[in-house]
Amino acid sequence: MIRDVLGSIVALAGAAAAVLSPFRDWYDGRLGRHYRIGDLFTGVTGAHPGVFASILLPFLFAAAVTVVGVLLRSRLLVALAGVVVLGFTVLWMVRQGQAAGSLTVTGDGHGLQEGVAGALGGGVLLLLGAVLMSGRRKRRSRPAEPYAAPGSASPDTWPPTREPGPSVQTSPWPEPEADPYVGPAPGPDDRPTS
Structure with a gap:
């Protein structure tokens, strides 16, 4: 979540720098x-x-494209916007260098100026924002697993008899196991007389 917010802020700042750059000297x-x-x-x-x-x-x-990419949390769209900005800026630099014979950077107002720097910086910020964003994650659904009863040997036996195949019992509950150390349960004739 924090990565998405940080990446979105960086990407939107890059888009703003790119849009403002043509209004400055190039x-x-x-x-x-x-x-x-x-x-x-x-x-x-x-x-x-x-x-x-x-x-x-x-x-x-x-x-x-950046705004749509931020709203959809799409790293691909934000990166595409960065590539468009950098691509057009570099293409302009190539054509300007061909027209002028060379590109220079000077402090007296001749050569490359802050508009080009704003466009290049905006493109780099867009790419950085795409890297910072975590993007959408596909939710992977787990395949449905059959219910395995506690103590059962395999999921296809119910009630748990530790024997493969379907159970022959008619009750939905397992039969209690007989304890070999306890005698038979007292019946109605075995009541103490008073």
Whole structure:
């Protein structure tokens, strides 16, 4: 239970970081939402797409998958969301590196910036959340076992006679065993007279 809660919190934090990352600078002062999804497959251009045609869309999809995964306690869905975030971020880095000639990290506002770090961190948090979650456990039902009476040699004998096969007694209760050290029970003629 605690693992599920902790994993869910980490996964939701990762999803939030991934969704917020396109609203920050990614490279040379350009916001992440200013990169088209198509640029990831054809090459980075200077076009500024609408919000839902930008790289934000796969991150929103990953966040929705994360929420569903947390609600269903599905480690697989949360891990899938992490792979989507990391995959699109790495694909963007490859395309941006091809367009710029190289990727650099500088402190003066040029090169990779905090938006990329937020996306990578969000993806890692999603994967970590999936690892932390215990997930759903399948309940295994035990096969029905036949009732074994106490003292019986095998479950197919009742009442317990220690002999295999069905019992020949008509009573549902076992017959009392005779004690060899005690004599026969007194009958009506054996009463003491006074």
